[in-house]
């Protein structure tokens with residue numbers, strides 16, 4: 481199906497002509513908002529995402545499923561140090 485949400489791949493057919501095939505990207509993996517690293521503990525398979533408990537689909541810490549553990553620790557340290565100065 482012709483759609484801009486799908487990736488376009490030019491394919492050479494047996495007849496020798498090149499045609500554009502539309503390939504679906506699938507479900508993209510969840511990444512960290514700050515550093516862009518792929519998040520662990522977050523399922524990316526669509527069948528798994530539909531079912532199952534919410535607590536099972538992302539880590540249950542603050543900003544779990546949005547920010548990775550290293551960025552969160554950095555932010556917590558910065559916020560604690562900023563609060564000490566005041």
Ligand SMILES: [Zn+2]
Nearest residue numbers: 512515548551
């Ligand atoms: Zn990060």
